[in-house]
Amino acid sequence: xxxxxxxxxxxxxxxxxxxxxxxxxxxxxxxxxxxxxxxxxxxxxxxxxxxxxxxxxxxxxxxxxxxxxxxxxxxxxxxxxxxxxxxxxxxxxxxxxxxxxxxxxxxxxxxxxxxxxxxxxxxxxxxxxxxxxxxxxxxxxxxxxxxxxxxxxxxxxxxxxxxxxxxxxxxxxxxxxxxxxxxxxxxxxxxxxxxxxxxxxxxxxxxxxxxxxxxxxxxxxxxxxxxxxxxxxxxxxxxxxxxxxxxxxxxxxxxxxxxxxxxxxxxxxxxxxxxxxxxxxxxxxxxxxxxxxxxxxxxxxxxxxxxxxxxxxxxxxxxxxxxxxxxxxxx
Amino acid sequence: xxxxxxxxxxxxxxxxxxxxxxxxxxxxxxxxxxxxxxxxxxxxxxxxxxxxxxxxxxxxxxxxxxxxxxxxxxxxxxxxxxxxxxxxxxxxxxxxxxxxxxxxxxxxxxxxxxxxxxxxxxxxxxxxxxxxxxxxxxxxxxxxxxxxxxxxxxxxxxxxxxxxxxxxxxxxxxxxxxxxxxxxxxxxxxxxxxxxxxxxxxxxxxxxxxxxxxxxxxxxxxxxxxxxxxxxxxxxxxxxxxxxxxxxxxxxxxxxxxxxxxxxxxxxxxxxxxxxxxxxxxxxxxxxxxxxxxxxxxxxxxxxxxxxxxxxxxxxxxxxxxxxxxxxxxxxxxxxxxxxxxxxx
Numbered sequence: 088x089x090x091x092x093x094x095x096x097x098x099x100x101x102x103x104x105x106x107x108x109x110x111x112x113x114x115x116x117x118x119x120x121x122x123x124x125x126x127x128x129x130x131x132x133x134x135x136x137x138x139x140x141x142x143x144x145x146x147x148x149x150x151x152x153x154x155x156x157x158x159x160x161x162x163x164x165x166x167x168x169x170x171x172x173x174x175x176x177x178x179x180x181x182x183x184x185x186x187x188x189x190x191x192x193x194x195x196x197x198x199x200x201x202x203x204x205x206x207x208x209x210x211x212x213x214x215x216x217x218x219x220x221x222x223x224x225x226x227x228x229x230x231x232x233x234x235x236x237x238x239x240x241x242x243x244x245x246x247x248x249x250x251x252x253x254x255x256x257x258x259x260x261x262x263x264x265x266x267x268x269x270x271x272x273x274x275x276x277x278x279x280x281x282x283x284x285x286x287x288x289x290x291x292x293x294x295x296x297x298x299x300x301x302x303x304x305x306x307x308x309x310x311x312x313x314x315x316x317x318x319x320x321x322x323x324x325x326x327x328x329x330x331x332x333x334x335x336x337x338x339x340x341x342x343x344x345x346x347x348x349x350x351x352x353x354x355x356x357x358x359x360x361x362x363x364x365x366x367x368x369x370x371x372x373x374x375x376x377x378x379x380x381x382x383x384x385x386x387x388x389x390x391x392x393x394x395x396x397x398x399x400x401x402x403x404x405x406x407x408x409x410x411x412x413x414x415x416x417x418x
Numbered sequence: 419x420x421x422x423x424x425x426x427x428x429x430x431x432x433x434x435x436x437x438x439x440x441x442x443x444x445x446x447x448x449x450x451x452x453x454x455x456x457x458x459x460x461x462x463x464x465x466x467x468x469x470x471x472x473x474x475x476x477x478x479x480x481x482x483x484x485x486x487x488x489x490x491x492x493x494x495x496x497x498x499x500x501x502x503x504x505x506x507x508x509x510x511x512x513x514x515x516x517x518x519x520x521x522x523x524x525x526x527x528x529x530x531x532x533x534x535x536x537x538x539x540x541x542x543x544x545x546x547x548x549x550x551x552x553x554x555x556x557x558x559x560x561x562x563x564x565x566x567x568x569x570x571x572x573x574x575x576x577x578x579x580x581x582x583x584x585x586x587x588x589x590x591x592x593x594x595x596x597x598x599x600x601x602x603x604x605x606x607x608x609x610x611x612x613x614x615x616x617x618x619x620x621x622x623x624x625x626x627x628x629x630x631x632x633x634x635x636x637x638x639x640x641x642x643x644x645x646x647x648x649x650x651x652x653x654x655x656x657x658x659x660x661x662x663x664x665x666x667x668x669x670x671x672x673x674x675x676x677x678x679x680x681x682x683x684x685x686x687x688x689x690x691x692x693x694x695x696x697x698x699x700x701x702x703x704x705x706x707x708x709x710x711x712x713x714x715x716x717x718x719x720x721x722x723x724x725x726x727x728x729x730x731x732x733x734x735x736x737x738x739x740x741x742x743x744x745x746x747x748x749x750x751x752x753x754x755x756x757x758x759x760x761x762x763x
Contacts, residue, residue, distance in 0.1 A: 246491075276653065276654075276697045276698055276699070277490060277693065279699070280710075283705055284705060284709065287705070303627075303699065306699045308699065308700075308701045310705070332701050346630070346631035347656065347701070348630075348656045348660035349656040349660075349698075350701070351660070353660055354638070354661070356638065357660070359628060359631035359632040359635060
C-alpha cells in the first residue's frame with residue numbers, strides 16, 4: 088500500500104453459505120483507491136460488483152460473510168471492526184448511495200429530519216447548526232428552495248429529486264469515500280446525465296474518492312478515471328478509463344464493448360458473447376470466461392493471474408488481445 | 419428491411435400500412451364523483467383527476483417496418499404500445515390493423531386481433547411460474563383453434579427452435595431459465611399465433627449487455643424470416659437506433675418528432691430530440707459540462723400550456739407558452755412539432 092491510498096483491498100473473498108455449499112460471490116479481489124480518485128466497477132448482473140461494494144461497507148448480511156482478505160481503509164483493517172466501530176465509520180467517512188432512492192429514504196419521516204439525523208449521529212451539533220448544513224447540502228445538489236423541500240416527505244419528490252436527496256445525505260459529513268451502486272440505473276437519461284455531472288463536480292470540489300458501480304460501460308466512461316471490469320467474482324481487467332476503452336485486453340471487455348448497439352452498424356447483427364455467466368455453484372476450473380471465449384485453449388484450464396500489460400493496465404488472461412486488435416479479433 | 423419492403427422503399431412506393439393510428443387519445447383517472455360535482459356546481463374549479471397519457475397521436479407502421487418509439491418514463495410510450503396491441507381501447511380516435519379497428523371486440527374480430535402481439539419488459543413477470551413452457555407456448559393457438567391439441571408438442575418444438583431453444587425446454591418451468599432465455603420463450607409465445615405486428619415494450623431493458631445483443635439479433639432475424647413489423651419501444655436510444663427504420667420521439671403524450679432513423683440522428687430538429695441525443699452516455703464522447711436539458715418531465719396531470727416542452731426548452735419563444743404546435747412535415751422529410759423550427763423554414 089502506497090501512502091496516498093485511501094482504500095486498499097487485498098485478496099478479498101466474500102462467501103455465501105447455501106445448502107449446496109459455500110459460494111464465493113467475490114473471489115480474490117485486489118483494489119486500490121487513492122484520495123480524490125474515481126474508480127468505476129463494471130460487470131453484468133451476478134458478477135459480484137454489488138457484493139464487493141457491500142463488503143467494503145461492512146454490510147454483507149448472513150448467510151454472507153467476508154472469509155478472507157484485508158480491507159484497509161486509511162491504513163486500518165476494517166474487516167475486524169465491531170458493529171460499534173462500523174457505525175462510527177459508515178455515513179461518516181464512507182458513504183453509500185444505492186440504486187433505488189425510494190428504499191433508501193424513510194417514507195414516514197420528513198426529508199429534513201432524516202438529513203439532520205445523519206449529521207447528529209456523528210457530530211455533537213445543535214439542530215439549528217445541522218439545519219444550516221443540510222440547507223447548504225440541498226442547494227449543492229441542485230435542489231432550490233431548500234426550506235420548503237426539507238418539510239416534504241420522500242413521496243413528494245420525483246425519482247431524480249429523491250436520488251439527489253440521497254446524494255446530499257451521502258455528502259453531509261464530507262466522507263473520504265463514496266460508494267455509488269448503480270445510482271442512475273432507475274433514472275431517465277436526461278436526469279442521469281445531470282446527476283453524473285453533479286457527482287463529478289461534487290467529488291472534484293470536496294476531494295472525496297468515488298467508487299461508481301454500474302453495468303453500463305457508457306456511464307462509467309463518463310465519470311471514472313480508472314475502470315475495473317468484474318466477471319464471476321473476479322476483476323478480469325483494470326486500467327485507466329481512456330486506455331482500457333481504447334484497447335481492451337481481456338476478450339470479455341472487448342466482447343462487452345462490441346455488443347453495445349452504439350458500436351456497430353445500424354440494422355446489422357450485433358457481435359454477442361455466446362452463452363451466459365457461469366453458475367457460482369458450477370464454476371469452470373480455470374478461467375471463468377473460457378467456456379464463452381473464442382480464444383480459449385487448454386492453457387485456460389489453469390486460473391490465470393492478474394498481470395500487467397503496461398504500467399497501470401492489468402488483465403487476467405492467458406491470451407490477452409493486442410493493442411488495437413481488440414474489436415476485429417473478438418466474436 | 420425485408421426484400422419486398424425495401425424494394426418498394428427504393429422505388430419510392432408507399433409501404434402498405436399494417437397499423438394506422440388516427441388522432442388517438444387515451445386518458446386515465448376517475449370521473450368526478452358526487453362530491454366533486456356538487457363542488458363544481460357551486461363554482462369550484464374542477465380538480466385534475468385525469469391523466470392524458472396519449473393525446474392525439476397519428477402514426478403508421480408499414481409492412482415489414484420497425485418503428486422505434488423513444489421518450490422518458492411517464493411520456494406515454496407504454497400506453498401507446500398497449501393501444502396498438504389492442505390491450506387498451508382508445509377514448510377517441512382509431513387504431514386500425516390492416517384497415518380494421520382493433521377495439522372491435524365482436525367474436526370474429528377478436529381473432530383478427532391476434533395479428534398484433536406484445537412482448538414485455540420483464541419476462542419473469544410475463545410468464546406464469548407454474549406453467550410448463552410447452553403449455554405457455556401452445557395455450558393461445560389451441561384456444562383459438564389454430565392447431566389441434568394432439569399437435570401441441572410438435573408445434574412447441576418448432577416454436578422454440580425458431581428462437582434458438584432446445585426441445586428439452588418443453589417440460590421445464592420459467593424459473594429454470596436465465597433472463598435471456600425467458601425473453602426468448604416470451605418471443606416464441608408471441609409468435610405462436612402468427613402475428614403480423616409485434617409491439618415490443620422495453621424488451622431488452624432487463625437484460626445484461628451481452629445477452630441484450632443476442633436478443634436484438636433474434637429480433638432482426640425474425641423480422642427478416644417472418645416479414646414482421648415491430649413497434650419497438652425503449653428509453654435507450656442506442657437500442658432503438660440499431661433496430662429501427664424510423665423513430666418517433668414522444669413527450670408528454672404527444673409525438674414531437676418523427677423521421678427516418680439516419681435522418682433523425684444526423685439532423686435532429688426538435689430541441690427535445692437534440693437534448694435527448696446529447697445526453698446519451700457513449701464511450702467515445704465525454705460528458706459535456708453544460709446541461710442540455712434542465713429539470714424533469716412535468717407532471718402529466720397538469721401539462722404545461724401551449725407547447726408542452728416550453729418550460730425546459732432552450733429556444734422557447736413567448737408564443738410557445740400559449741400556442742400548441744402541430745406535428746408538421748418539413749421539406750427534409752422530418753415531421754416536427756415545434757413553433758421555432760416551423761418559423762425557421
